[in-house]
Amino acid sequence: MSGAGVPKIRLRGLAKSFGPKVVLDGVDLDIRAGHSMVILGGSGSGKSVTIKCILGLITPDAGTIEIDGRDVAKLSRREREAVNDRIGMLFQNGALFDSLPVWENVCFKLLAQRRITRRAARDKAAEVLAQVGLAASVSDLYPSELSGGMQKRVGLARAIAAEPDIIFFDEPTTGLDPIMGAVIDGLIVDCVKRLGATAVSITHDMASARRIGDDAAMIHRGKIVWTGAAATLGETGNAMVDQFARGEREGPIQMELRK
Numbered sequence: 324m325s326g327a328g329v330p331k332i333r334l335r336g337l338a339k340s341f342g343p344k345v346v347l348d349g350v351d352l353d354i355r356a357g358h359s360m361v362i363l364g365g366s367g368s369g370k371s372v373t374i375k376c377i378l379g380l381i382t383p384d385a386g387t388i389e390i391d392g393r394d395v396a397k398l399s400r401r402e403r404e405a406v407n408d409r410i411g412m413l414f415q416n417g418a419l420f421d422s423l424p425v426w427e428n429v430c431f432k433l434l435a436q437r438r439i440t441r442r443a444a445r446d447k448a449a450e451v452l453a454q455v456g457l458a459a460s461v462s463d464l465y466p467s468e469l470s471g472g473m474q475k476r477v478g479l480a481r482a483i484a485a486e487p488d489i490i491f492f493d494e495p496t497t498g499l500d501p502i503m504g505a506v507i508d509g510l511i512v513d514c515v516k517r518l519g520a521t522a523v524s525i526t527h528d529m530a531s532a533r534r535i536g537d538d539a540a541m542i543h544r545g546k547i548v549w550t551g552a553a554a555t556l557g558e559t560g561n562a563m564v565d566q567f568a569r570g571e572r573e574g575p576i577q578m579e580l581r582k
């Protein structure tokens with residue numbers, strides 16, 4: 324458990340370059356426990372690289388990542404694995420395994436870690452599918468037999484099945500029609516609340532950002548240039564953030580691109 328005031332995730336001076344290309348240039352960010360943070364930024368601004376650093380998939384060149392107040396670089400491999408076991412992830416394209424039926428996809432992590440029998444996994448899958456509004460009969464279908472919205476729901480069910488306390492959402496509404504996007508956002512909010520989890524989302528969809536976020540942060544040129552309430556997006560008073568949130572061609576970001 325986090326103590327009062329200790330962020331669930333704290334990034335300080337996070338830096339990462341690929342060859343000569345500086346992607347993260349000193350990212351400082353606090354993500355509050357039990358809250359939902361939305362990370363905004365242009366294409367290629369380093370949102371995914373930031374999340375991959377937190378997940379331990381990319382090693383930063385400099386800076387620290389603390390989860391529950393502990394510097395993850397100082398954890399043993401076993402401790403790091405234990406941290407990752409408490410993290411769920413909804414990938415942009417669902418990333419479901421085509422060769423496995425829905426129920427095995429949903430309980431993949433629990434089965435792989437032998438935390439559940441195959442029989443119990445079927446029951447667990449039905450229970451979690453119900454939480455994302457899918458009937459138990461979907462359990463035996465394969466991902467190719469599902470619509471995009473259903474695949475997203477199954478991906479969400481998989482992300483929450485192991486009852487994580489941190490969940491990452493990578494562009495959860497991309498590729499969905501606006502109504503299905505709103506439905507998925509509602510499910511995300513419900514599931515995160517039910518688990519009492521900390522959520523971190525990447526999205527380019529401002530309506531979605533306002534719906535799922537408590538807090539928002541904008542990354543630009545490898546740094547966090549603004550943090551504030553997600554509800555204020557578009558009217559933050561920060562010209563860069565408001566331009567981005569409103570999708571306006573003219574503004575400080577455009578001026579920089581012209582240089």
Ligand SMILES: Nc1ncnc2c1ncn2[C@@H]1O[C@H](COP(=O)(O)OP(=O)(O)OP(=O)(O)O)[C@@H](O)[C@H]1O
Binds near residue numbers: 341
């Ligand atoms: N493994 C890698 N090797 C080399 N360059 C990389 C690698 N991963 C990311 N990059 C580069 O880092 C930059 C930031 O990538 P990242 O995927 O974090 O962007 P993003 O903000 O998530 O963008 P988008 O919104 O388009 O998904 C890009 O220029 C990308 O090409």
